[in-house]
Amino acid sequence: MALYVQKYGGSSLATPDQIRAVAERVLRTRRKGNNVVVVVSAMGDTTDHLVDLANQMHGLPQDREMDMLLATGEQVSVALLTMALHAIGAEAVGLTGPQAGIYTDPVHTKAKILQVIPSRIVENLRKGRIVVVAGFQGLTPEADIATLGRGGSDTTAVALATVLRADRCQFYKDVPGVFTANPRIVPAAQKLDEIAYDEMLELAGAGSEVLQSRAVEFAKKYGVTLEVLSCLGEEPGTLVKKEVNTMEGILIRGIAVDKKQAKLTVVHVPDRPGIAASVFRRLAEAHINVDMIVLNVSDDGHDNLSFTVPKAEVVRARKILDKVLVDTGATELRMNENIAMVSIVGIGMRSHSGVAFAMFDTLARHGINIELISTSEIKIAVVIEESRADEAARALHQAFGLSRPQKGKAKPKARRPVTTRRRKTP
């Protein structure tokens, strides 16, 4: 008897009809002889509505109370889905995060799961019941309700799949799987049959919103196979799983575009040890996520330090950096909000050279200027003008041969278009 953890997001649970459809899908899985644990988000735009109410009460509501408020959204979904399951004859029980044994640290609104004690879940599974669990929430050591932050329901699902040793953790979405690129930007984008954890992580970090990074990290750490699939059809989706050798046959798995970043440059930073550290320490203390960091060392002992922060944090970041300017003697802070980050990701690039060149060459041939470059072992990211980002993604998608159907894993040759251009590398 297999155990499936199925996670349904808010857009799959927005109406009573959709909740009924989810109930039927869950029961189908159960009737095939599987145990099922369902993790649910809040219905539709419930969370936004609650946040709006909170903001009407207080300009900056306390995190503890915010969590108490937001956690009700998932609790409503749990109760309604459990009722819908009962209505079609399923044995089912609903549990809040705390009831499901999910214990977190006390960092309200972005708590981390410390421990899962799934005794109530296990006991109910043993009785043959489908168990519906509220995602996104847990209990702090102070017996308060904490939420895991937006998208935290994904993390709940993976955490439960881990402790329950589930055979698969399925994420039902309004898309049929993970694509080589965002189909709204790249119409030729193809659904992937599989993707390695590390690739998924890099794509998530680079702006893909299919799965939360934390959830994928969790899955990688504990070897839980994830599946992203559509809540509409019955097609198999995309497996997110441990890297296997054949995966390297595909050079580039996908392309991500992130238009939510802004570029900041601290000009003329003195080239002294600890300067960069002091900049990023202060940003970190303000909980501002810094992504790409590039330091240009100049000959005169002064550097330019560029990095990206979320556009939403630009005002706060500027305030902090204005002080840094004074303290360090840097001359100027430049800011550009009209940029986008375009990334190509693939574990195949570890064993193939020339990928970076092929990327830069493709952009150059389109007359797209690169402002920043950053690379990891399996990702190359560039910052370019925002207005050229979609064009860049389409060009790269074509150049790296991603526009062909991704069926099977057997055509590695066809997936290495850039290696055929290696002659061009210097």
Next chain:
Amino acid sequence: MALYVQKYGGSSLATPDQIRAVAERVLRTRRKGNNVVVVVSAMGDTTDHLVDLANQMHGLPQDREMDMLLATGEQVSVALLTMALHAIGAEAVGLTGPQAGIYTDPVHTKAKILQVIPSRIVENLRKGRIVVVAGFQGLTPEADIATLGRGGSDTTAVALATVLRADRCQFYKDVPGVFTANPRIVPAAQKLDEIAYDEMLELAGAGSEVLQSRAVEFAKKYGVTLEVLSCLGEEPGTLVKKEVNTMEGILIRGIAVDKKQAKLTVVHVPDRPGIAASVFRRLAEAHINVDMIVLNVSDDGHDNLSFTVPKAEVVRARKILDKVLVDTGATELRMNENIAMVSIVGIGMRSHSGVAFAMFDTLARHGINIELISTSEIKIAVVIEESRADEAARALHQAFGLSRPQKGKAKPKARRPVTTRRRKTP
């Protein structure tokens, strides 16, 4: 330093503006040097909305899931009111029923409070904080969320006032207090300055919806002084308290009209021991509340058994009684939904005769026929035609001298009009 428990109903918390107004009122009480525990209901028609959602999922949702669903309403109110308090500079903390230490039996949707362990409340009061608690809910021995049934927030407030030895338990309503009659029916109705627990209980049982019977019973048992007052002005309201001698000076405290009852009559019941018991046992097993019961014994060994049940339960009651008819040999079941129950209540009637006569006489003079009569030590209730109920209430209100302002307690003579008519009693 006094301790006030203040309870705000859903209609006082329906909008962000109203929640802010409640926050200001609570803070005013705090700034006067009092400790304050606030008990809140769900915002406006939230509960109805949730019930509607539940009914779309399941014709008869399981009680456990219903409680999980409904409890979110109060939790939202707690979070929002606490935020509103923070926004105006108050130190405040919000607690769900379980967090506040409210433990109930496992009878979902109509749970009873078994125990209150208020350590978290006390600890927060000691820190000088206002404590906001979700009404209507508690934790079962199975660690599930249970609700106390509609109006259960009143019970939560009184239970907390009891264990915390509060100086007063205030109920903020959209009416300024308890009236001699429903002002919508009797325009001359007067606000009462005070009313005894027993009178309030009889009025609640007779259809007055100002306070829940269970809450008043609780208050009586533990001697908690209640106050019903308006959430709009600053006027004192009505004190619900222990009976004192001067209260007997007022013969009739108030009049209640209940149009939600239907009359059932089992005709020609054999006059054998145990027949009535079997009728009411079966109704009780089906959780149908029977109110007035009148048995007319006839000479031929057959009785007519009349009683009232809520109109909403008539169909279920008929089904059960149809079986009883067969089992007992009763000839017929008569039903009348066009009736109303009109009651007069006052501890003064314990020490004054002629009250019943005065009531019947007043109705007779208006040509209103009485179908059933039932009396307690401090209440006389009659069942009459529904279309005459409002007229009856107005006539009785006038006849018993309730239409004069109720200020002070010093005019017992003026409040005993019926005793002056005692000459009419046979």
